[in-house]
Amino acid sequence: xxxxxxxxxxxxxxxxxxxxxxxxxxxxxxxxxxxxxxxxxxxxxxxxxxxxxxxxxxxxxxxxxxxxxxxxxxxxxxxxxxxxxxxxxxxxxxxxxxxxxxxxxxxxxxxxxx
Amino acid sequence: xxxxxxxxxxxxxxxxxxxxxxxxxxxxxxxxxxxxxxxxxxxxxxxxxxxxxxxxxxxxxxxxxxxxxxxxxxxxxxxxxxxxxxxxxxxxxxxxxxxxxxxxxxxxxxxxxxxxx
Numbered sequence: 001x002x003x004x005x006x007x008x009x010x011x012x013x014x015x016x017x018x019x020x021x022x023x024x025x026x027x028x029x030x031x032x033x034x035x036x037x038x039x040x041x042x043x044x045x046x047x048x049x050x051x052x053x054x055x056x057x058x059x060x061x062x063x064x065x066x067x068x069x070x071x072x073x074x075x076x077x078x079x080x081x082x083x084x085x086x087x088x089x090x091x092x093x094x095x096x097x098x099x100x101x102x103x104x105x106x107x108x109x110x111x112x113x114x
Numbered sequence: 115x116x117x118x119x120x121x122x123x124x125x126x127x128x129x130x131x132x133x134x135x136x137x138x139x140x141x142x143x144x145x146x147x148x149x150x151x152x153x154x155x156x157x158x159x160x161x162x163x164x165x166x167x168x169x170x171x172x173x174x175x176x177x178x179x180x181x182x183x184x185x186x187x188x189x190x191x192x193x194x195x196x197x198x199x200x201x202x203x204x205x206x207x208x209x210x211x212x213x214x215x216x217x218x219x220x221x222x223x224x225x226x227x228x229x230x231x
Contacts, residue, residue: 004157040123042204042221043158059218090157103219105150105157 004106019078023091032074036087120222135190137205146208147188
């Protein structure tokens with residue numbers, strides 16, 4: 001069974017603080033992704049990675065950094081959290097990229113920035 | 115640019131009734147289309163996918179979807195819903211190989227389905 005886990009599941013942060021969201025997959029997948037979901041909207045891609053120690057920008061990378069220290073782990077970093085970054089964040093993994101590859105999603109992290 | 119529109123933010127049906135969730139897409143190339151479901155406090159799970167061929171594709175738990183190129187639609191259907199089908203359903207598009215968006219998933223805003231007993 002493909003598995004993607006995220007921690008923490010929810011977090012409250014202060015404006016200007018640093019936030020790190022973690023993702024771990026046991027699928028042996030090369031590709032990992034970070035998305036954000038805002039109320040009433042679909043998911044939007046922030047960063048992705050296809051190999052350890054390398055990350056790529058997605059559609060909305062501003063204000064976020066990513067780190068892929070190993071194939072299994074992928075972190076999203078908010079160096080200076082802002083109110084506009086309040087959202088639910090999803091991590092996903094896939095065996096390859098492109099429309100033919102299913103992405104497996106984690107349960108999400110609800111981030112509230114005050 | 116590619117886009118996905120799910121016109122119904124919320125749908126409420128009675129248990130045992132039939133269901134259709136609507137999805138319209140815009141893509142410059144041949145689309146790859148998916149329906150994902152998000153149950154409460156869980157991640158998204160794949161229900162079904164369409165690449166080519168028979169426009170009606172079968173998915174898990176009795177769901178099916180029909181692709182229409184002329185209408186740019188990919189509606190999700192189920193003949194008889196159960197209370198456990200209550201969830202948020204996302205229509206998702208990936209552009210085809212020639213569209214320049216092959217590696218990109220574009221998500222609709224989602225439709226929240228409530229099944230009443």
